[in-house]
Structure formats: structure tokens, C-alpha cells
Amino acid sequence: MSCVETIQAYAFRSLGIGERLLPRGEYTLCEHFTLIGSGLIWNVYFGALALTTGFFLAVALAVGKSSPNPLWRKPAEWFIFLFRGSPLFIQFFFAYACFLSLKSVSSFFDPFTSAWLGALVVLFFNTAAYSGEIFYGALLSIPKGDIEAADAYGMSGWTRFRRITFPTMLRLAWPAYTNEAIFLFHATTLVFFSGFPAWRQQGDALYYASYFADKTFNPFVPYPILAFYFILLTLVIIAIFGAVNKHLNKHLPQERRRKFRLRPNLIR
Amino acid sequence: MFSYCTDPSTLEGLSWLSCYLTTGKHLNLYISVVVVLVLLAITAPVALLFGFGAASAARSKFLPLRWFGKGYTSIVRGVPDIAFFLFFVIALDQAFEWMRHKVKCPDWDQPIRQGIDFVVCDAAKLPLSASPQWVHETYGFFLAVLTFSIVFGAFAANVLYGAMRAVPRAQIETAEAYGMTTRQAFWRILVPQMWVYALPGLSNLWMVLIKATPLLFLLGVEDIVYWARELGGTKTERFTEYPHPNWHVWYFAALLVFYLCFTKVSEVVLARIMKRLTKGQATAGGEAQRKAAA
Numbered sequence: 001m002s003c004v005e006t007i008q009a010y011a012f013r014s015l016g017i018g019e020r021l022l023p024r025g026e027y028t029l030c031e032h033f034t035l036i037g038s039g040l041i042w043n044v045y046f047g048a049l050a051l052t053t054g055f056f057l058a059v060a061l062a063v064g065k066s067s068p069n070p071l072w073r074k075p076a077e078w079f080i081f082l083f084r085g086s087p088l089f090i091q092f093f094f095a096y097a098c099f100l101s102l103k104s105v106s107s108f109f110d111p112f113t114s115a116w117l118g119a120l121v122v123l124f125f126n127t128a129a130y131s132g133e134i135f136y137g138a139l140l141s142i143p144k145g146d147i148e149a150a151d152a153y154g155m156s157g158w159t160r161f162r163r164i165t166f167p168t169m170l171r172l173a174w175p176a177y178t179n180e181a182i183f184l185f186h187a188t189t190l191v192f193f194s195g196f197p198a199w200r201q202q203g204d205a206l207y208y209a210s211y212f213a214d215k216t217f218n219p220f221v222p223y224p225i226l227a228f229y230f231i232l233l234t235l236v237i238i239a240i241f242g243a244v245n246k247h248l249n250k251h252l253p254q255e256r257r258r259k260f261r262l263r264p265n266l267i268r
Numbered sequence: 269m270f271s272y273c274t275d276p277s278t279l280e281g282l283s284w285l286s287c288y289l290t291t292g293k294h295l296n297l298y299i300s301v302v303v304v305l306v307l308l309a310i311t312a313p314v315a316l317l318f319g320f321g322a323a324s325a326a327r328s329k330f331l332p333l334r335w336f337g338k339g340y341t342s343i344v345r346g347v348p349d350i351a352f353f354l355f356f357v358i359a360l361d362q363a364f365e366w367m368r369h370k371v372k373c374p375d376w377d378q379p380i381r382q383g384i385d386f387v388v389c390d391a392a393k394l395p396l397s398a399s400p401q402w403v404h405e406t407y408g409f410f411l412a413v414l415t416f417s418i419v420f421g422a423f424a425a426n427v428l429y430g431a432m433r434a435v436p437r438a439q440i441e442t443a444e445a446y447g448m449t450t451r452q453a454f455w456r457i458l459v460p461q462m463w464v465y466a467l468p469g470l471s472n473l474w475m476v477l478i479k480a481t482p483l484l485f486l487l488g489v490e491d492i493v494y495w496a497r498e499l500g501g502t503k504t505e506r507f508t509e510y511p512h513p514n515w516h517v518w519y520f521a522a523l524l525v526f527y528l529c530f531t532k533v534s535e536v537v538l539a540r541i542m543k544r545l546t547k548g549q550a551t552a553g554g555e556a557q558r559k560a561a562a
Contacts (some may be wrong), residue, residue, distance in 0.1 A: 086524050090523050095518050097516035
């Protein structure tokens with residue numbers, strides 16, 4: 001098979017489109033690149049969806065945790081502790097086992113036992129907890145003067161939150177939130193190693209990389225390719241989030257703008 | 269375990285549970301908890317050592333050494349987490365076998381990589397195929413520790429590098445004014461002072477290290493995740509005296525609680541250490557303590 005044919009056959013293999021059997025026998029570089037890249041679709045899917053949905057819960061959690069009312073504060077604190085204090089790996093295992101036993105109760109839980117929804121739910125809660133903590137930290141460091149100025153203008157409650165607190169919080173939290181986004185994408189590689197089955201061998205990038213490593217007993221080709229793809233993905237995320245960061249900071253004088261620094265945090 | 273456990277089918281309630289939780293496989297589960305703790309106890313200092321070495325290398329005046337230190341930290345930190353864990357175990361294993369092969373069988377004429385196979389001579393196999401089971405297990409554990417140390421060493425290096433730069437420049441200059449050499453200033457002034465600055469980062473790293481331990485399962489060590497999966501699965505009467513349906517949920521819930529408790533305890537202990545270390549330091553934390561006391 002020529003490389004073009006390989007790409008045609010396997011580019012969307014992770015979605016079940018194209019050749020059904022995975023490559024066998026001779027494993028060419030082209031096959032490595034195509035199949036691992038095809039798996040990356042799932043990583044992007046999990047990361048992007050969990051990030052966008054998790055954002056809203058994270059804001060709610062941050063506001064809840066900084067609330068003086070313990071009825072709001074305590075649940076938010078516990079939620080954040082629960083998801084930040086335990087390994088994501090165990091959370092996946094636990095959620096999968098939970099969904100499996102709930103499946104026998106009601107057929108409503110059927111889709112939750114497959115990765116596309118079940119793992120997404122876990123990642124959603126997980127990223128909400130991590131970003132919630134980041135946003136909470138940002139809420140605490142909003143300059144006192146900003147709030148006082150808002151008060152002086154007669155703003156309060158929802159108006160003040162929407163016009164002053166929320167934009168400032170977002171601006172302060174954005175560099176840390178960028179790191180969170182990067183590590184959420186890295187964390188998506190755990191999905192198919194944690195109980196969630198890869199249906200018809202439709203897995204993510206790491207799933208295919210370890211498939212090649214298992215078959216060829218040579219880790220030196222697939223894993224660097226995987227790393228290459230993830231570095232590329234990281235650069236894309238930095239570019240997108242950097243553009244947003246610019247937008248959030250555009251009203252500030254040049255030297256007060258917050259710079260983004262990559263602070264990798266490894267495992268969740 | 270207990271004398272009344274000989275016929276479990278007649279037992280009920282708590283006595284059944286006490287028998288069930290002390291079967292041989294459950295004892296293995298408890299041992300694996302100890303294994304995790306041992307791994308943490310070994311990895312933490314080794315990773316710190318790696319990190320210290322890399323951080324000092326990154327500060328070195330000798331260019332290749334500086335490249336090595338900086339390259340190591342940025343490569344390991346830049347690539348996704350578990351890819352490294354999957355990669356290093358095979359890579360380290362092959363590297364060790366290749367080195368032994370070169371030393372022990374110099375007159376071997378076949379290529380080592382034959383297509384998709386990695387072939388070394390019998391004497392170079394690690395561990396030797398004739399060696400007992402425990403050697404294989406210890407070797408696996410050793411590889412896991414080494415992998416963890418290499419990965420976390422890079423993170424520790426980053427923290428320590430930052431901490432070394434955080435020590436006020438005037439301190440080093442004073443040391444030089446006293447006539448200390450660069451080496452003396454490093455060991456006598458910089459290293460004792462950097463720990464306060466390093467501790468927040470290192471305690472964060474410790475939390476991350478705790479949360480990384482379930483990945484041992486990926487490294488082929490029979491750890492808690494392995495045993496929880498094994499024990500939680502459905503057991504029929506044919507194979508065990510304690511038949512039960514699928515209990516994965518309970519086992520993983522227990523693991524979750526174990527990790528949460530461990531994290532909580534670590535948080536409390538580290539907060540205490542931090543309080544001790546900041547006492548009397550010229551940092552914001554030390555200042556706050558002084559004001560609170562006054």
C-alpha cells in the first residue's frame with residue numbers, strides 16, 4: 001500500500017470509517033503517523049468538549065467556594081477536594097464500574113458505559129474541579145480597588161459580577177487556565193487505559209501508539225510520534241488561548257499584562 | 269485466616285466479611301498497598317536527587333552540562349504524562365539488556381533487532397530466564413522506581429532550579445566577598461537557603477506523585493489497581509468459596525477513599541512543615557507569622 005492509500009484507509013479509522021482491520025505484518029512509518037493521528041481525533045473531542053462544558057461548572061464552583069454562605073461553600077469545597085485529591089485514573093475506573101452497575105437499573109445509563117459519554121462526564125467533572133480552584137484563586141486576588149470603584153458607581157449583585165468581577169477573574173486566571181487546558185488534553189490519553197473499552201478498536205492516539213509498541217516491540221517509533229502530535233496540539237492550544245488572553249488584556253497598559261508561562265503539572 | 273473460616277458458606281454478616289477480607293488474595297491487596305508506600309518512600313528521595321543534579325547542571329558554567337540539564341527538564345516536562353511511563357519501561361529494559369549483551373556476548377554475530385523482535389543472547393537476559401519469580405517482580409519494581417524517578421526528577425529539577433534563583437543574590441555576593449569559592453558559596457550558602465523557596469513546589473509535586481501511583485498498573489507491577497480489578501470481578505461458586513457478583517464499584521470506592529485520606533494527611537503534614545520552615549524567614553509568610561504573634 002502506498003502512503004496515500006494508507007491515509008485514505010486509516011485517516012478516520014478511530015471513528016470507524018475506512019479499513020476495518022488494523023495494519024498487520026510490516027508496520028511502515030506512514031501507518032504509524034496516520035493511525036496515531038487518527039486517534040488524536042478522540043483526544044481533541046474529549047478535551048474540547050470537557051473544557052467548554054466544564055468552564056461553566058467551574059465558574060459556578062468558584063463563586064460557590066468564595067460564598068460566605070456555608071450552604072453553597074461546603075458542597076463546592078468538597079466537590080473540588082474530591083476531584084483534585086484523587087487520581088484521575090481511579091476516578092475513571094470508579095465511574096466505569098458505577099455506570100456498569102447502574103446499567104442494570106435503567107437502560108438510561110447504557111451510553112454512559114461507552115467511552116464517548118462516560119469518560120467525557122468524568123473529564124467534565126475533573127476539569128471543572130481543577131479550573132474551579134484556579135478561578136477561586138483569581139477571585140481572591142481581584143484588586144480591592146476594582147470592587148470599590150464598582151460600588152462607587154452603584155453597581156451591585158449581578159451587574160457587578162457581570163461587568164467587573166467576572167472579566168477581572170477571567171483575566172487573572174487565564175494563564176493558569178491555559179495550563180489546565182493543556183493538561184486536560186494530556187489527561188485524555190488515560191481514557192482507554194482505565195476500563196472504558198475501545199469499541200471495535202476505535203481508540204485514541206495513545207491506544208494506537210501502544211498497539212504499535214506491543215506489535216513491534218519497539219517503543220522508539222510510536223511514542224515519539226505521539227509526543228510529536230501532542231507537542232503540536234499543545235502549540236495550537238497555546239496559540240488559541242494566547243489570542244484570547246490578548247483580548248482579555250487589551251485595555252491594560254503594556255507592562256501590566258499577564259504573560260503566559262508554561263507550567264506543566266504532569267499527572268492529575 | 270481465622271479458625272471459623274473453614275466453611276464460609278455457613279457464615280453470615282460480619283464474621284463472613286472478616287473471613288472474606290482476610291483471604292490470601294486480599295492479603296496480596298494489602299501487601300500491594302505497602303508496595304505503593306515503599307515506592308513513594310524510595311522514589312521521593314531518588315527523584316529529589318535527580319532533580320538536584322539536573323538543577324545544578326542547568327546552572328553550570330560548562331555549556332554541554334547546562335544543555336544536558338535544561339534539555340532533560342524541558343523534554344520530560346513537555347511530553348504527555350503516561351506516554352512516558354509506557355515508553356520508559358520498555359526502553360530502559362531494552363537499554364539494560366543491550367548493554368549487558370555488548371559486554372557478555374561480544375562474539376554474537378546476529379543483529380539484535382530482527383524485524384519486530386528484540387533478540388539478545390541468553391546470558392544477557394534481564395532477569396535471567398532461570399531466576400525465581402521474586403527476582404522478576406523485584407526487577408519490575410526497580411524499573412518502575414527508575415521510571416518514576418526520571419520523570420519526577422525533571423519536575424523536581426524545575427522546582428529546585430527556580431528555588432536556587434529565588435535565593436537573594438546579595439547572599440551569594442556576601443559569600444564571595446568573604447572569599448568563598450563558587451563551590452563553597454553553592455554548598456554553604458545557596459543549598460541551605462533554597463529549601464524554603466522550594467517547599468511549596470515540592471509539596472505540590474508530592475501530591476502529584478501520590479496521584480501518579482495508580483499508573484504502576486500500566487508498568488506491569490501488580491499494584492492496588494490490579495488487585496482491585498482482580499478481586500472486584502464476578503466470582504462464581506466453582507472457583508471460590510466466596511461467590512459474589514461484580515463488586516468493582518466497592519473496591520474502586522475504597523481506593524478513592526484511600527487516596528483522599530492520603531492526600532488529606534499529606535496536606536496537613538506539609539502545612540505544618542511549611543509553618544516550621546517559614547519561622548523567622550525574611551519572606552511574606554515569615555512576616556505574617558511574626559505579626560500574628562505580636
